[in-house]
Amino acid sequence: MTCLICKSGTYKAGKVTVKLERGSSIVLIKETPAEVCDTCGNYLLDQKTTRAVLKHAKNSFKSGAELEVSKMILA
Numbered sequence: 001m002t003c004l005i006c007k008s009g010t011y012k013a014g015k016v017t018v019k020l021e022r023g024s025s026i027v028l029i030k031e032t033p034a035e036v037c038d039t040c041g042n043y044l045l046d047q048k049t050t051r052a053v054l055k056h057a058k059n060s061f062k063s064g065a066e067l068e069v070s071k072m073i074l075a
């Protein structure tokens, strides 16, 4: 599939660090499986991964931490 952003790269399976911000809180989730553009680094997450990321982020934001760094663990 051709990249939606740069229109020249193609997506390859890889791992990315997803960054989510809410107010003054930042959550980084490392080693998240994704399709990554080999040219610009844009990435796509599948539905299952997106759900896991959002669930994880919700818990992190609830804890009130300013910065939380963790690894993605998919069940």
Ligand SMILES: [Zn+2]
Binding pocket: 003, 004, 005, 006, 007, 008, 009, 010, 037, 038, 039, 040, 041, 042
């Ligand atoms: Zn691209």
